[in-house]
Amino acid sequence: MQRLRLSTEGTGEDRGQVGIGTLIVFIAMVLVAAIAAGVLINTAGFLQSSAQATGEQSSDSTTNRVQVVGVTGDYFTDNSEVGVVNVTVKRAPGAGNVDLDKTTIQWIGPSGSYYQLASGGAEGDPDGRFVVSTVQDNDDSQPVLNDVEDRFKISLDLGSTKDLNRGDPFGEPLPEGETATLRITSPSGGMTTEEVVVPKTLSGESAVTL
Structure with missing residues (x-):
């Protein structure tokens, strides 16, 4: 007689593998978002400093005379x-x-x-x-x-x-x-x-x- 092989589709083992993959993707997205946020914060700080310095120089050139x-x-x-x-x-x-x-x-x-x-x-x-x-x-x-x-x-x-x-x-x-x-x-x-x-x-x- 031929033995029937039980299917594992839809079992907890498959669900575990899918969950690990989703977790990896989620962690990767979080890391990318954190890096992007850091870059934006640094850029914003640099632009603010540059704008402040430019404003002070413009003010000096019109008032300090x-x-x-x-x-x-x-x-x-x-x-x-x-x-x-x-x-x-x-x-x-x-x-x-x-x-x-x-x-x-x-x-x-x-x-x-x-x-x-x-x-x-x-x-x-x-x-x-x-x-x-x-x-x-x-x-x-x-x-x-x-x-x-x-x-x-x-x-x-x-x-x-x-x-x-x-x-x-x-x-x-x-x-x-x-x-x-x-x-x-x-x-x-x-x-x-x-x-x-x-x-x-x-x-x-x-x-x-x-």
Whole structure:
């Protein structure tokens, strides 16, 4: 007689094998989800940090700048030209500390465009160097504007042949009736633009407001 073989289909043994396979797939899905979540969290943190840094830099470049209090000219040449321009500055409203030794100045005038660095500041090869002197400084912080009451004077020597101890000269003296533009850029990138206008006559004057 032929023996009949009992079928194991649908028994507990098959169900156990199916359960193990499902568990393996489930664990794999959990691991993939955990890895993906970690990547997303790291990416979100990096983007947040980058956005915060960019925001701070943008804020600094618009607020951390100087404000021009006044501009004068003196040391007139024999041809009635302004030989030295003095720019009195203070910290702009809402600005943090501004180090004038790390500040750059661009002069755009009739004789061309020139870049200057502070005489005691960063190394480089500028067209000239300006000198910073104290007008008002209660805590002896010069050349750093660290208080709203600080007032410092920036002196620019416009190609004078005299030994004025006003920094390294650049360009040429500014004639009567001429104009020039000053762009003062703080270390954080905040820019202040000032127009300089020489009076039509300098006769009889020792210094003038520009």
